[in-house]
Amino acid sequence: MSLNLHLLRLFAAVAKTGSFSRAAELLHISQPAISKGVRDFELQVGCRLLDRTPKGVRPTREGAALARHAETLFAAERAAEDELQALRNLDSGSLRIGASTTIATYMIPAYLGIFHRAFPGIDLHVVSANTSEIAALMLAHEIEIALVEGPVEDENLVSQAWRTDVMGLIAAPDHRLAAASGPIDFHLLEDEILIVREPGSGTREVVAQALAAHGVEPKRTLEIGSTEAIKQAVAAGVGVAIVSTATSDDQVRLGKLRVIPIKGTRIERMLWQLKSSGRLDVPAAVAFEGIIREKQDAQANPRKPVARVRRTDPAPRRQRARS
Known part of the structure; x- marks a missing residue:
């Protein structure tokens, strides 16, 4: 049996929106046409795909399975359309980038500038969210580039090591830990209010692992869902935090924060x-990957000349990260 792709598209729109009327608006056709198309499709596949309820419609078990395949199929269709458009010398098209909050705020801007100067005709769209949310967007084919703060264990995703990030303990300049003449003992944090990111954040996971590895258990923690807000709270003397040094360098230079070295850590x-x-991978994504890897290589090897961005940069090899 060959599926009617037009009818599949109608069904997928209803399954995604949970409503025949919203699906009709999404596809710019009449609601009766949507209803008839879904009925015809159910007859074609030989089973009921949607349950009609007073609160709307929802996929049956068979419908949910088919909807997943439809999402992948139409994502591939969009990718093909994007690639055909982007292949015109990368003079037009778009690139959707998803990045964990810390990366999007402090690391991505430099890469965006390089890419825009090389390919000004490409529209850039950046989504900032925590690691788990970015992974979900990549699985849903909503973004082409995903840069996160921790590997994601999912059989449908491959995690590739990108760059090393150094974390540091920060405190206000007048905090008691800032007065230490040398590196402090990690266990001193047990008597401090440790400010941490929200669950699902890669930063929080790394901090939790470091604390556990040293047997440190802070008596009090404060959860704040933004690195910028955490820095402000630390500067105000609310507590201390462990954050990426890339996020605190500016405030340290201004004298608003102090990085406190930890003994043997x-x-x-x-x-x-x-x-x-x-x-x-669409060509725009391949070009962007070339930029971030060349810049990282240049930072790791300062004497090595940076190659110019070329439109024919090959896609990086996929390697599944070791768990």
Whole structure:
């Protein structure tokens, strides 16, 4: 049996929106046409795909399975359309980038500037969210580039090591820990209010791992869902925090924060790029990947000349991260 792709599209729109009327608005056709198309499709596949309820419609078990395949199919269709458009010398098209909050705020802007100067005709769209949310967007084919603060264990995603990020303990300049003449003992944090990010944040996971590895259990924690807000709270003397040094360098230079070294401890984490297994990379994504890797290579090897951005940069090899 060959599926009617037009009818599949109608069904997928209803399954996604949960409403025949909203699906009709989305596809710019009449509601009766949507209803008839879904009925015809159910007859074609030989089973009921949607349950009609007073609160709307929802997929049956068979409908949910088919909707997942439809999402992948139409995502591939969009990717093909984007690639055909982007292949015109990368003079037009778009690139959707998703990044964990810290990366989007402090690391991505420099890469965006380089990319825009090389390919001014490409529209850039950046989504900032925590690691788990970015992974979900990549799985849903809502973004082409995904840069996150921790590897994601999902059979449909491949985590590739991207760059190393150094974490540091920050405190207000007048905090008691800032008066220490040398590196402090990690266990001193047990008597401090430790300010942490929200669950699902890669930063929070790294901090939790570092504390556990040293047997440190702070008596009090404060959860704040923004690194910028955490820095402000630390500067105001509310508590201390462990954050990426890339996020605190500016405030340290201004004298509003102090980085406190910890005795015998260096907290680092690997930042990761997520790839959708089996998904074809559009040329704009390949070009952007070339930029972030060349810049990282230049930072790691200052004497090595940076190659110019070329429109034919090959896609990086996919390697599944070791768990």
